[in-house]
Amino acid sequence: TETSENRPFEADVSRLLHMMVHSVYSDRDVFLRELVSNAADACEKLRYEAITSPELLGGDAKLDITIAADPEAATLTIADNGIGMSRDEMIEALGTIARSGTRNFVDRIAQAEGREGAQLIGQFGVGFYSAFMVASKVEVISRRAGSDEAWQWASDGKGEFSVSPVALEQAPARGTCVVLHLTEEAKSYAERWTLERIVKEQSGHVPVPISFIEKPGEEATSLSDGAALWTRSKSEITVQEYTDFYRSVAGQYDEPALTVHFRAEGRHEYTALAFVPGARPFDLFDADRKGRIKLYVKRVFITDDAELLPRYLRFVRGVVDSADLPLNVSREMIQDSPLLSAIKKGVTNRLISELSKLAETDAEAFGKVWENFGAVMKEGLYEDFERREQLLSLARFKTTASGEATRSLKDYATALKENQTAIYYIAGDDATRIANSPHLEGFRARGIEVLLLSDPVDAFWVASGIDYEGKPFKSITQGTADLGLIPLLDTDAAPSSEAGEDIVALIAAMKDVLGDEVADVRASDRLTDSAVCLVASESGPDRQYERFLAASGR
Numbered sequence: 001t002e003t004s005e006n007r008p009f010e011a012d013v014s015r016l017l018h019m020m021v022h023s024v025y026s027d028r029d030v031f032l033r034e035l036v037s038n039a040a041d042a043c044e045k046l047r048y049e050a051i052t053s054p055e056l057l058g059g060d061a062k063l064d065i066t067i068a069a070d071p072e073a074a075t076l077t078i079a080d081n082g083i084g085m086s087r088d089e090m091i092e093a094l095g096t097i098a099r100s101g102t103r104n105f106v107d108r109i110a111q112a113e114g115r116e117g118a119q120l121i122g123q124f125g126v127g128f129y130s131a132f133m134v135a136s137k138v139e140v141i142s143r144r145a146g147s148d149e150a151w152q153w154a155s156d157g158k159g160e161f162s163v164s165p166v167a168l169e170q171a172p173a174r175g176t177c178v179v180l181h182l183t184e185e186a187k188s189y190a191e192r193w194t195l196e197r198i199v200k201e202q203s204g205h206v207p208v209p210i211s212f213i214e215k216p217g218e219e220a221t222s223l224s225d226g227a228a229l230w231t232r233s234k235s236e237i238t239v240q241e242y243t244d245f246y247r248s249v250a251g252q253y254d255e256p257a258l259t260v261h262f263r264a265e266g267r268h269e270y271t272a273l274a275f276v277p278g279a280r281p282f283d284l285f286d287a288d289r290k291g292r293i294k295l296y297v298k299r300v301f302i303t304d305d306a307e308l309l310p311r312y313l314r315f316v317r318g319v320v321d322s323a324d325l326p327l328n329v330s331r332e333m334i335q336d337s338p339l340l341s342a343i344k345k346g347v348t349n350r351l352i353s354e355l356s357k358l359a360e361t362d363a364e365a366f367g368k369v370w371e372n373f374g375a376v377m378k379e380g381l382y383e384d385f386e387r388r389e390q391l392l393s394l395a396r397f398k399t400t401a402s403g404e405a406t407r408s409l410k411d412y413a414t415a416l417k418e419n420q421t422a423i424y425y426i427a428g429d430d431a432t433r434i435a436n437s438p439h440l441e442g443f444r445a446r447g448i449e450v451l452l453l454s455d456p457v458d459a460f461w462v463a464s465g466i467d468y469e470g471k472p473f474k475s476i477t478q479g480t481a482d483l484g485l486i487p488l489l490d491t492d493a494a495p496s497s498e499a500g501e502d503i504v505a506l507i508a509a510m511k512d513v514l515g516d517e518v519a520d521v522r523a524s525d526r527l528t529d530s531a532v533c534l535v536a537s538e539s540g541p542d543r544q545y546e547r548f549l550a551a552s553g554r
């Protein structure tokens with residue numbers, strides 16, 4: 001169908017657009033970074049496809065991005081000669097929300113109150129649709145590489161968009177051109193110094209060159225050469241440059257908490273530049289648990305879908321550039337390549353050792369990292385046996401002795417009581433509730449430290465038969481407490497756990513009444529003030545783990 005057609009946006013897109021248009025975001029600059037990054041992605045996709053289909057490049061192998069302003073008409077155009085979009089791709093890409101993470105994110109923004117929502121958008125950006133923060137109308141003209149059709153998409157962001165064919169003379173020879181009709185308040189985005197400032201700040205390290213045309217008829221001047229930052233040597237790169245690059249590669253606007261940049265030489269040659277974000281990425285708890293490290297081969301972007309890091313490090317952002325992988329490797333084959341496993345191992349080891357170093361040299365900074373990502377890294381305790389020891393020594397916990405701070409297992413080990421045979425923990429979803437549990441009474445009275453575990457993943461790793469320096473992890477809500485060998489701190493308060501005659505009679509009566517409802521009734525060292533508590537049996541799952549299994553339908 002070669003005619004113009006109006007189509008409704010998917011409902012979630014309409015919601016998102018409504019939020020874009022009607023909220024006042026303090027930092028609208030992010031729209032440009034989103035559009036430039038799409039243009040760069042399109043160039044990188046073409047560069048990749050051209051490895052196997054060089055004819056796609058036609059006579060024009062120099063990929064670039066041009067930002068053209070027209071202050072008088074109040075328009076701003078972002079053009080690239082990348083892969084372009086067919087009609088169907090346009091309808092799909094610019095009418096729906098593709099990634100589930102983005103969809104959840106939109107829900108969160110909608111639920112957050114004004115300022116918090118603005119911060120969320122400012123921190124992560126929301127892709128193409130952010131154009132409507134500054135434009136009352138957006139036109140996208142695109143011609144897919146190798147195609148002899150060109151299409152135009154247009155919308156005022158109010159529920160509908162149109163798609164219509166464009167004569168080839170009016171279309172770019174290849175790629176995409178996004179034209180923004182700026183709103184009155186956003187007119188400054190057609191001015192030279194504003195644009196220069198934002199591009200340098202946000203997109204200076206995009207690996208595709210960017211040039212600028214100040215007004216119609218002017219020559220293009222270069223804003224950024226598109227050189228890959230990671231190829232430069234560490235000593236020549238400033239903290240600000242790293243931060244800018246992190247922001248453009250991660251799609252986040254915070255400061256990285258840790259930057260790891262190294263070149264591996266010898267058997268495998270590659271460069272890695274990886275960042276631990278300063279804030280949680282919004283898709284951290286997505287079901288697919290995918291990482292987003294970008295894989296390059298000799299500076300050509302290949303994929304961000306190769307699993308370059310274990311899942312429990314999926315919050316790490318950055319690039320790996322391999323010198324050894326063949327350029328024409330297919331994305332499917334990469335996953336099984338032994339080279340990739342070697343890279344994965346090397347980068348993972350390096351990241352973990354840098355995290356350990358940070359934990360030693362700057363406990364506060366590491367504490368922040370653990371607060372953001374500890375719940376994810378703990379997945380490694382049962383998924384990565386090889387690095388379990390290292391991960392256990394990185395782990396930080398709230399305990400009955402930690403107060404506001406956190407404690408490591410090493411700290412815990414130095415505070416062990418004589419005759420203490422296990423590392424005790426209590427697990428639950430509500431941190432306050434578990435800290436006030438009656439199960440803790442007998443442990444508090446003996447000065448025995450108990451780990452307070454409130455992340456959903458906790459129930460899982462403690463149940464995986466793990467130990468620390470020969471001491472097993474033991475739930476205090478399960479089995480017998482075995483505290484008889486450890487004396488009470490205040491012996492006056494000592495209730496005897498030796499069951500006297502009265503107790504024996506009481507227990508018999510209780511068993512009679514409760515019948516099959518309980519497996520056993522017994523006297524316990526566990527309590528000092530409360531009369532009774534429920535515990536799980538020694539051999540079965542812990543109570544929190546039982547709930548976890550029930551909730552996940554297992």
Ligand code: ADP
Nearest residue numbers: 038039042080084085093094126127128129176
């Ligand atoms: P994301 O970049 O995270 O996929 P966006 O909302 O920024 O999300 O863009 C949505 C999709 O629109 C892209 O995945 C891409 O398929 C398409 N797209 C946007 N801009 C361009 C462009 N300049 N060239 C080719 N495709 C584009």
Ligand code: MG
Nearest residue numbers: 037038127128
């Ligand atoms: Mg994008």
